Amino acid sequence: MSFVQSAPQLPDPYREDRVLQSWLARVLPDAQRRAAETDFDALAAYAQHAYARQTNTMRAEPVLTNWEVWGNRIDRIELTETWREGPAIAAQRGLVADGHDRALGEYARVQQFAKVYLYHAASAFYSCPLAMTDGVATVLRDAPNAMLRERILPRLLSRDPATFWISGQWMTENAGGSDVGGSETTARKGADGNWRLTGRKWFTSAINAEIALALARPEGNPAGADGLALFCIETRHPDGRWNGITIDRLKDKLGTRELPTAEIHLDDARAELVGEPMHGVRAIAPVLQVTRLWNAFGSLSTMARCLALTRDYAHRRTAFGKTLAEQPLFADTLAGWEAGFEAAFHLAMEVALRLGRVESGAGDAQDAALQRLLTPLAKLWICKLGVHIASETVEAFGGIGYLEDSGIPLLLRDAQVFPIWEGASNVQALDFLRALDKLGIDALVDAVDACLEEADGVVSDMDAEAIHAAIRHADTWLRDHAGDITALQAGALRLGTTCARTLAAALLARHAAWAQRRQGDFASANSLRRFCAHGLDRIVDALSGTAETPSPFRPSP
Numbered sequence: 001m002s003f004v005q006s007a008p009q010l011p012d013p014y015r016e017d018r019v020l021q022s023w024l025a026r027v028l029p030d031a032q033r034r035a036a037e038t039d040f041d042a043l044a045a046y047a048q049h050a051y052a053r054q055t056n057t058m059r060a061e062p063v064l065t066n067w068e069v070w071g072n073r074i075d076r077i078e079l080t081e082t083w084r085e086g087p088a089i090a091a092q093r094g095l096v097a098d099g100h101d102r103a104l105g106e107y108a109r110v111q112q113f114a115k116v117y118l119y120h121a122a123s124a125f126y127s128c129p130l131a132m133t134d135g136v137a138t139v140l141r142d143a144p145n146a147m148l149r150e151r152i153l154p155r156l157l158s159r160d161p162a163t164f165w166i167s168g169q170w171m172t173e174n175a176g177g178s179d180v181g182g183s184e185t186t187a188r189k190g191a192d193g194n195w196r197l198t199g200r201k202w203f204t205s206a207i208n209a210e211i212a213l214a215l216a217r218p219e220g221n222p223a224g225a226d227g228l229a230l231f232c233i234e235t236r237h238p239d240g241r242w243n244g245i246t247i248d249r250l251k252d253k254l255g256t257r258e259l260p261t262a263e264i265h266l267d268d269a270r271a272e273l274v275g276e277p278m279h280g281v282r283a284i285a286p287v288l289q290v291t292r293l294w295n296a297f298g299s300l301s302t303m304a305r306c307l308a309l310t311r312d313y314a315h316r317r318t319a320f321g322k323t324l325a326e327q328p329l330f331a332d333t334l335a336g337w338e339a340g341f342e343a344a345f346h347l348a349m350e351v352a353l354r355l356g357r358v359e360s361g362a363g364d365a366q367d368a369a370l371q372r373l374l375t376p377l378a379k380l381w382i383c384k385l386g387v388h389i390a391s392e393t394v395e396a397f398g399g400i401g402y403l404e405d406s407g408i409p410l411l412l413r414d415a416q417v418f419p420i421w422e423g424a425s426n427v428q429a430l431d432f433l434r435a436l437d438k439l440g441i442d443a444l445v446d447a448v449d450a451c452l453e454e455a456d457g458v459v460s461d462m463d464a465e466a467i468h469a470a471i472r473h474a475d476t477w478l479r480d481h482a483g484d485i486t487a488l489q490a491g492a493l494r495l496g497t498t499c500a501r502t503l504a505a506a507l508l509a510r511h512a513a514w515a516q517r518r519q520g521d522f523a524s525a526n527s528l529r530r531f532c533a534h535g536l537d538r539i540v541d542a543l544s545g546t547a548e549t550p551s552p553f554r555p556s557p
Contacts, residue, residue, distance in 0.1 A: 005400070008313040010051045010305070013118055014044035017304065018523060019342050023349055024114065026514050028107055036111050039093045043115055046089065047122035050082060055407050062260040064250045075247040077208055080258045086126035091164035095119060096134050097157045099356075100141065106363070109356035110349065113297050120301035124258035125414065128421075129166040129206035131294030135287030136167040136213050139274065140232075142286075148232055148272050152211060168212035169287055170233075170264075172203040178427045180215060180281060181225035185266060187216040187277075196244070196268040197231060207247060207262040210235060213287065214271065215280045230280035231271035244269030255413030289372075291422050292379040293355065296348045299386030299418045303341045306393040306411055310334060313397060324396075334396075337389050339530035343504035344382045350507050351378050369443040373435050374503065380428035380493075381500035383418035390415035429492035432499070441475050444499055451506035458513035459525065463532045467509060470502040470536035477539050497538045505536055
């Protein structure tokens with residue numbers, strides 16, 4: 001009988017994840033970690049179950065039926081099995097509720113996003129509506145409309161599947177994606193005091209959601225983004241009929257194919273004003289801050305899945321007399337991917353930690369500044385890295401990695417959405433630039449210095465100097481170009497990438513020092529050495545393509 005290659009197996013995503021285990025041991029209080037481990041283990045077990053099912057069953061997608069047999073318009077959507085399982089998992093495991101649980105204090109977001117990290121890769125992108133639900137809950141938590149808040153918020157934060165609701169966010173229209181100022185959806189206030197929305201929404205992900213936040217322009221409001229207001233729509237009437245919503249079609253997408261993303265028309269859809277009848281973009285901004293962090297963790301989850309499968313396969317596949325794991329070049333290449341992933345993990349978790357501190361009231365101005373500055377950086381760099389590692393994973397599996405039946409191409413197709421969703425990389429870079437204009441770069445420089453001080457005496461001088469030089473160069477470049485908006489915008493992506501990689505390296509250095517001192521573990525230090533060796537500084541003169549200043553730590557573009 002001819003040889004048949006054994007397929008990779010997915011290790012326990014919680015118990016066998018060194019990076020996650022080590023980080024939680026350092027940061028999350030022992031009692032809180034023990035209390036959460038039932039959920040951590042359950043999500044890991046579900047991930048293994050979902051992976052086994054994925055590799056042994058035909059892939060399914062949602063199905064839209066516009067008309068029933070007698071000619072009535074119904075716009076019924078049949079969801080996939082994983083999506084039908086989603087509400088119970090999300091509610092029972094607190095995937096949204098944990099982030100808003102005051103009893104968890106400043107570690108609420110850390111606990112929540114550890115769960116998101118374990119769940120996303122198994123969720124068939126049910127994490128998308130959970131991200132939006134989390135963001136909408138954040139907005140409604142402080143909404144001036146008390147009746148709306150009291151009626152809807154408990155549903156979004158419910159731990160009971162019978163009462164749990166998910167939310168969408170309807171911003172994108174034909175006129176543009178990130179530039180919502182040209183939105184054409186109108187809002188009319190009737191004699192009964194109720195608002196009605198009319199218009200077309202071009203991307204409405206998770207159209208099965210029970211509610212959605214939508215931008216619309218009240219009659220008489222000025223053009224542009226400031227003239228938009230933020231509304232909450234319950235998507236269906238109590239009898240189950242759509243609330244002025246017609247589903248034109250489901251999007252035919254490169255990836256995220258189990259996620260029902262629709263094009264819809266609103267025709268006098270009843271809605272409630274969330275805040276004032278102006279400045280809706282400003283009102284929805286907290287949603288974006290939260291969902292961008294979900295993007296980063298979704299990308300991390302995908303990378304963790306890629307690396308776990310590649311690592312397992314490397315010990316199963318033999319070529320030229322050795323397993324792939326024993327081939328020096330393959331082993332070195334895989335270690336490089338793992339180093340980048342580990343640095344990205346520490347950056348994302350730092351944002352979650354700072355967000356939890358700010359929301360719980362335990363944080364200070366430094367926490368608030370870092371959370372604001374690091375959120376677009378995490379989205380910008382981590383989501384790009386995720387696509388790179390997913391692509392490398394396809395190559396690592398060779399021809400099998402190019403076959404849909406293996407499940408490997410799905411990782412790449414799904415990863416590609418992360419740099420796009422909630423603002424592409426250039427949008428994140430410009431948002432970071434706006435945050436710098438308000439907050440300055442000192443918070444980032446101070447954070448790097450503080451991490452290096454904690455790592456002093458353990459992390460190598462070469463790595464520490466590379467980190468120090470990169471953040472100082474970013475600081476110098478920013479000050480040298482102050483007032484030159486063209487140069488700043490042209491170089492924003494490289495500046496953001498440099499700052500993201502440098503902060504990630506500093507955070508990894510701090511953890512590596514702790515792991516060596518407390519656990520005798522040198523793995524994180526090895527990852528740091530590899531990550532720094534690839535160069536942290538990406539800043540060049542974006543208009544000419546030449547480096548601003550020579551640096552031994554900056555590779556050629």
